[in-house]
Amino acid sequence: MSDDVSRxxxxxxxASHDGASQDSAPQPKGAQAGKGLxxxxxxxxxxxxxxxxxxxxxxxALAKDAVPQAPRSQGPGxxxxxxxxxxxxxxxxxxxxETLLQVLRLPLDLTGAKPVCDRGQCGACTVWLDDTPVxxxxxxxxxxxxxxxxxVEGLGTPSAMHPVQDEFVEKDALQxxxxxxxxxxxxxxxxxxxxxxxxxxxxxxxxxxxLCRCGTYPxxxxxxxxxxxxxx
Amino acid sequence: xxxxxxxxVGLIGHEEAKQGVEGTEQSLTVEVEDGDATPWARDTKFAxxxxxxxxxxxxxKATGAAKYTYxxxxxxxxxxxxxxxxxxxxxxxxxxxxxxxxxPGVLAVRSFAAxxxxxxxxxxxxxxxxxxxxxxDALAAVRVVYAVKPGPAVTEDAMRAGAPVVxxxxxxxxxxxxxxxxxxxxxxxxxxxxxVAVSATYRTPVQTHSCLxxxxxxxxxxxxxxxxxxxxxxxxxxxANGRFTRALGVPRNKVRVITHxxxxxxxxxxxxxxWDVLCAEFAQETKRPVRMLLDRRMEHLVGGNRPDSIQExxxxxxxxxxxxxxxxxxxxxxxxxxxxxxGAANFMVYDLPNLSMTQHGVATFSAKGxxxxxxxxxxGFFALESIIDAYAxxxxxxxxxxxxxxxxxxxxxxxxxxxxxRIGWTKHRHAVPGSDKGTIKRGTGxxxxxxxxxxxxxxxxxxxxxxxxxxxxxxxxVQNAVxxxxxxxRTLIAVLAAEELGLKPHDIDVRIxxxxxxxxxxxxxxxxxxxxxxxxxxxxxxxxxxxxxLLALQWGVDEAQLxxxxxxxxxxxxxxxxxxxxxxxxxxxxxxxxxSRRRNFDAAYRETAxxxxxxxxxxxxxxxxxxxxxxxxxxCGVIVDSLTAxxxxxxxxxxxxxxxxxxxxxxxxxxxxxxNPTFDxxxxxxxxxxxxxxxxxxxxxxxxxxTGMMGLGxxxxxxxxxxxxxxxxxxxxxxxTELPMTPARVLEAxxxxxx
Numbered sequence: 011m012s013d014d015v016s017r018x019x020x021x022x023x024x025a026s027h028d029g030a031s032q033d034s035a036p037q038p039k040g041a042q043a044g045k046g047l048x049x050x051x052x053x054x055x056x057x058x059x060x061x062x063x064x065x066x067x068x069x070x071a072l073a074k075d076a077v078p079q080a081p082r083s084q085g086p087g088x089x090x091x092x093x094x095x096x097x098x099x100x101x102x103x104x105x106x107x108e109t110l111l112q113v114l115r116l117p118l119d120l121t122g123a124k125p126v127c128d129r130g131q132c133g134a135c136t137v138w139l140d141d142t143p144v145x146x147x148x149x150x151x152x153x154x155x156x157x158x159x160x161x162v163e164g165l166g167t168p169s170a171m172h173p174v175q176d177e178f179v180e181k182d183a184l185q186x187x188x189x190x191x192x193x194x195x196x197x198x199x200x201x202x203x204x205x206x207x208x209x210x211x212x213x214x215x216x217x218x219x220x221l222c223r224c225g226t227y228p229x230x231x232x233x234x235x236x237x238x239x240x241x242x
Numbered sequence: 243x244x245x246x247x248x249x250x251v252g253l254i255g256h257e258e259a260k261q262g263v264e265g266t267e268q269s270l271t272v273e274v275e276d277g278d279a280t281p282w283a284r285d286t287k288f289a290x291x292x293x294x295x296x297x298x299x300x301x302x303k304a305t306g307a308a309k310y311t312y313x314x315x316x317x318x319x320x321x322x323x324x325x326x327x328x329x330x331x332x333x334x335x336x337x338x339x340x341x342x343x344x345x346p347g348v349l350a351v352r353s354f355a356a357x358x359x360x361x362x363x364x365x366x367x368x369x370x371x372x373x374x375x376x377x378x379d380a381l382a383a384v385r386v387v388y389a390v391k392p393g394p395a396v397t398e399d400a401m402r403a404g405a406p407v408v409x410x411x412x413x414x415x416x417x418x419x420x421x422x423x424x425x426x427x428x429x430x431x432x433x434x435x436x437x438v439a440v441s442a443t444y445r446t447p448v449q450t451h452s453c454l455x456x457x458x459x460x461x462x463x464x465x466x467x468x469x470x471x472x473x474x475x476x477x478x479x480x481x482a483n484g485r486f487t488r489a490l491g492v493p494r495n496k497v498r499v500i501t502h503x504x505x506x507x508x509x510x511x512x513x514x515x516x517w518d519v520l521c522a523e524f525a526q527e528t529k530r531p532v533r534m535l536l537d538r539r540m541e542h543l544v545g546g547n548r549p550d551s552i553q554e555x556x557x558x559x560x561x562x563x564x565x566x567x568x569x570x571x572x573x574x575x576x577x578x579x580x581x582x583x584x585g586a587a588n589f590m591v592y593d594l595p596n597l598s599m600t601q602h603g604v605a606t607f608s609a610k611g612x613x614x615x616x617x618x619x620x621x622g623f624f625a626l627e628s629i630i631d632a633y634a635x636x637x638x639x640x641x642x643x644x645x646x647x648x649x650x651x652x653x654x655x656x657x658x659x660x661x662x663x664r665i666g667w668t669k670h671r672h673a674v675p676g677s678d679k680g681t682i683k684r685g686t687g688x689x690x691x692x693x694x695x696x697x698x699x700x701x702x703x704x705x706x707x708x709x710x711x712x713x714x715x716x717x718x719x720v721q722n723a724v725x726x727x728x729x730x731x732r733t734l735i736a737v738l739a740a741e742e743l744g745l746k747p748h749d750i751d752v753r754i755x756x757x758x759x760x761x762x763x764x765x766x767x768x769x770x771x772x773x774x775x776x777x778x779x780x781x782x783x784x785x786x787x788x789x790x791x792l793l794a795l796q797w798g799v800d801e802a803q804l805x806x807x808x809x810x811x812x813x814x815x816x817x818x819x820x821x822x823x824x825x826x827x828x829x830x831x832x833x834x835x836x837x838s839r840r841r842n843f844d845a846a847y848r849e850t851a852x853x854x855x856x857x858x859x860x861x862x863x864x865x866x867x868x869x870x871x872x873x874x875x876x877x878c879g880v881i882v883d884s885l886t887a888x889x890x891x892x893x894x895x896x897x898x899x900x901x902x903x904x905x906x907x908x909x910x911x912x913x914x915x916x917x918n919p920t921f922d923x924x925x926x927x928x929x930x931x932x933x934x935x936x937x938x939x940x941x942x943x944x945x946x947x948x949t950g951m952m953g954l955g956x957x958x959x960x961x962x963x964x965x966x967x968x969x970x971x972x973x974x975x976x977x978x979t980e981l982p983m984t985p986a987r988v989l990e991a992x993x994x995x996x997x
Contacts, residue, residue: 105375107375108374108375112374115313115315116315116374119315120306121306121309121310121312121313121315122305122306122307123306124310124312124454124455124505125312126454126455126456126538126921127538127920127921128537128538129538129920129922131920131921131922132454132921134454161306162304162305162306163305163306163307165305166304166305167305167307168301168302168305168307169301171301171304171305175301175304175305176304178300178303178304179296179297179300179301179304180296182296182297182300182885182886182888182889183304184297184300184303184304184728185728185729185730185889185890185893186454186455186503186504186505186506186727186728187299187303187304187308187310187503187505187728188310188454188455188505188506189454190303190304191306194304194306214929214930214932215930217929218928218929218930220928220929221454221921221926221928222454222929223452223453223454223506223508223897223926224506224728224889224893225889225892225893225894225895225896225897226889226892226893227892227896227928227929227932228892228932228934228935229888229889229892230929231929231932
């Protein structure tokens with residue numbers, strides 16, 4: 011991922027910059043994060059935001075479709091970041107230099123994604139950002155502004171597991187378990203991409219960026235393929 | 243009064259492989275102490291033991307709900323970090339922490355000037371701060387002045403005459419052999435007289451443990467004068483040592499250590515380290531919860547490593563393949579300790595009438611080695627098994643036949659047959675190595691493994707006990723401080739308790755990894771399972787006895803007349819009660835009993851056996867080796883959970899291939915610093931490199947204890963590098979004598995062959 015702060019962020023309605031927290035931020039209709047966004051809704055949102063004095067951020071959101079703009083300056087102190095984590099809108103205060111992994115783990119206390127290498131080499135912190143697996147240690151928290159983040163906790167819970175998590179247990183695709191949350195996110199993405207037809211080679215490719223020290227790989231592959239077969 | 247029990251031990255099943263092999267089955271008579279369960283025999287029928295049972299903690303691990311030390315984040319958590327020397331050898335002239343101290347949010351600072359660093363990673367300052375970002379600013383603000391001195395950090399440099407010495411009291415960095423050479427017969431005479439003799443020098447790299455969860459802990463000194471410590475440790479019972487508890491300022495009896503889950507240890511996490519002591523000091527000083535976990539670079543530098551080795555080997559024997567003599571001289575560094583080094587424990591597998599092994603430690607300016615999954619074995623077996631193949635080719639005898647002729651372990655004899663069949667030895671093994679046509683050359687190789695740990699009946703100086711808590715509703719909890727380091731210890735306890743009580747493994751509440759429970763063994767030496775297994779059985783037995791007492795009272799019969807069949811207790815008449823019904827006789831306060839591990843019996847099988855076969859494809863243009871298939875045949879005494887056991891073997895094989903092909907701590911020879919302390923430069927094997935692994939478990943009633951269990955974690959990684967190296971030799975017709983077998987080393991070897 012190479013998106014920087016100045017682009018990619020979806021609009022925040024009129025309230026993202028004044029510090030309103032949790033799910034209550036007023037949202038212009040249609041201005042949800044991601045692909046469902048219409049250009050019209052965007053401009054409407056931008057207008058409302060301008061009135062609220064948060065024009066730069068709104069214009070950032072337009073950058074893909076409209077004229078390039080100067081990046082909004084944030085930091086060095088804490089700034090408010092609103093992201094949709096596991097289906098819930100959450101607002102946290104974090105420094106712009108803090109990674110998405112830090113934001114998820116500390117203020118949000120979602121400790122499933124693990125800090126291991128801190129530089130995008132091991133995959134233990136893999137989460138989905140707008141439905142694409144990313145290393146949360148190589149994304150800044152502010153880059154995730156307004157975007158959809160899915161962590162291993164959002165995929166399933168011990169009493170209601172995602173089929174991939176279920177098969178990880180059945181096939182014993184985990185030992186110490188420290189790489190497991192990242193591995194699950196990569197394997198689940200492969201299942202999502204390829205459906206029932208998922209091949210072992212495709213599962214391998216999807217998990218190629220996830221290191222495991224205990225040596226769970228053979229069972230990870232059988233778990234991914236079994237989960238795909240069951241349909242998920 | 244101990245009772246004498248005679249029962250059948252040995253290899254369960256695998257009838258074909260056992261045919262004609264002497265000693266795979268035996269009758270054994272043992273002395274069983276009072277209170278110890280009658281040992282399980284070869285023909286014991288099990289409900290769960292030996293079957294696939296999913297992990298008890300599988301669901302919490304797969305969903306991210308499992309909390310590791312790194313995940314414990316109480317309100318007010320503070321963060322500690324380290325400044326450490328980047329030099330192998332340097333005087334720490336000054337450490338200026340004023341700027342760090344002045345930063346808002348910095349709570350405490352320590353500095354260690356006037357010290358001498360004798361390894362990169364030596365701690366020179368430590369900081370405790372309110373947030374991770376403040377901590378990183380503070381660490382960056384510490385100014386250290388070093389006076390750098392010469393300090394060889396590589397074994398061969400440290401061995402040179404006149405090299406600066408690590409220990410100033412000594413003349414040289416080379417030490418040993420500590421107990422003199424291991425000698426048998428007349429090795430030199432045998433070598434001179436033998437029909438076929440081969441010699442070679444083998445080298446293996448320093449391998450770092452590379453645990454995914456770093457070393458460290460989270461300490462919290464509470465207002466009531468107690469402390470809770472979450473530690474990423476392999477030994478809850480031993481973690482809070484004297485130095486650590488003094489730093490906490492809390493007496494040991496008020497320190498609680500918790501390790502519910504831990505992210506890998508492999509031998510490197512047995513007690514509180516220097517950084518844990520600093521964390522404890524900060525927790526004491528700030529009275530806030532403080533977390534200190536090493537960063538990845540530090541993890542590679544000081545978090546543990548397997549010593550390297552230089553092994554000069556000579557093997558000789560008759561022309562029909564009977565070994566006469568093995569002679570070896572080895573050197574290896576265990577870092578900045580004057581002893582240590584890399585003794586190769588490889589001369590116990592085959593019959594060697596004449597033997598000489600002289601093993602030296604070499605002190606270097608690098609951090610100390612630590613026990614690493616089967617210490618001394620993978621390096622030693624790589625050299626031994628490599629030279630056996632050289633001997634076999636020279637004698638013109640099949641390498642597997644040579645091994646089977648000299649190997650007297652009955653179980654391994656059966657295993658060789660099983661493995662050979664499954665890899666297709668006769669079909670794929672080239673009689674003439676390197677005889678494949680074309681660029682991609684395939685080869686097949688094999689190697690033996692061994693391990694000899696049967697478990698202990700003590701934890702330090704206390705007897706090893708398991709506590710069973712049973713309630714009126716029939717709920718069973720099993721308690722011991724032992725930790726599950728990913729091996730499946732938690733699940734194994736449940737299987738054993740369930741088997742004995744006639745319940746289901748997942749219904750047992752296994753409470754472990756907490757020093758509030760009776761002390762558990764450290765998870766090392768593959769001793770955990772065989773240590774705890776027999777104690778769990780005995781605890782379950784105590785439960786049955788207690789419930790039997792209540793039933794006997796109710797039925798008006800004698801306790802001795804009761805028999806348990808699974809979860810049902812039968813009286814002498816037609817009285818019977820299920821486990822649940824029996825539990826209903828308990829009071830509201832339930833039942834709490836303990837079973838203890840008794841001494842080991844005089845066992846029939848004193849070592850676990852194992853062997854592995856590998857098939858590889860070598861691209862002779864690029865030098866890239868692809869391992870296509872590994873067959874791993876292992877016993878670990880009685881197999882309790884075949885699912886987690888297969889995972890263990892997979893893990894051993896994968897770490898072994900990783901060691902054989904990828905891993906190497908690279909050191910800058912002039913500065914002494916590790917140049918590859920990251921996961922993109924220090925490569926551990928990924929999923930794309932993972933071959934098909936065919937695991938064959940050969941369950942053996944060892945006769946050591948009432949369960950007959952032995953360990954598995956370590957033996958599974960012993961043969962791998964040797965098997966892969968021999969497959970490469972068979973593929974390309976020349977031996978790669980240095981691990982890891984990188985493309986460059988393969989191409990070098992091929993070049994040597996052409997000359």
